[in-house]
Amino acid sequence: MANWFGSDIGQWLLTLGGIILVDIALSGDNALVIGAAASRLAPRQRAIALLWGGLCAALLRIGLTGIASELLLIPLLQTLGAAVILFIAIRMLLPEKEDANAARRASDRLMPAIISILIADVTMSIDNILAIGALARGNIPLLIVGLAISVALLLLASALVARLIERFCWLMDLAALVLGYLAAQLVIQDPIVARWADLTGVRATALSVGLVALVGAFALWQRFRQARRRREKREDRAAMTGTTDTAPSADEAGTGADAQQADRSAS
16 A cells, blocks of 8 residues: 555645546536537436446546647647537537437447547547646556546536436537537647647637537527427428417427427427
8 A cells, every 4th residue: 555655645645636626627628528428318328428438538548648748749639629529519409310210329329429428538638637647746546546536526527417408408509509619729729720820819719709600500500490390290280180270289398308309309
């Protein structure tokens, strides 16, 4: 145990607390991205995706801490992360189709969700890795314990985010807008991109506003399409029954998770 704690247990615990606090403080946006990536999965698959995605991300963080400074030299690494985050934002706004192959499609979505969680977390955690590597100072047991605790807390927060997005439909649109902003920030912070373009000041603001507006426009378009298709369904139902009542049925007018599911299922 002496090798674990070194000569001063108090200092070891103090550094451990620092690692946990720094990682949590820098991982707020990670929780949103991970939660958004897992929000379209069924509860059981969501737990699997969070567990395996989080476990692999934690192992990668530990392995990459020793070469943290070299990560910044990987060409367009953060821009790749931005593309993944934009993909997550757009994908979560797309409606789901209901058919006989729904269970099969749900299974097909599991691995992409795990990969999205892994790539997004690693590319967004470079600042975490640099800070934690400086705090750990080569103490691998300290690094493992600190990251294990902080990643566990991160996954709990991500599960809460995924549940809230599933429960409240408007949070899905809000989360997508935030993801658009985070994607822009990753591009702006990419050192390779900075060599090619001066993304500072007005240009940085324009890129952020542009990506948020792009995601927002896509969200509005999807909501318009879903509302129109629900209206067409009501009109078809009214025509079949010979009535003029086109008001939403009780199922279509559901609240909370039922209303969100109705939105997603329109296709």
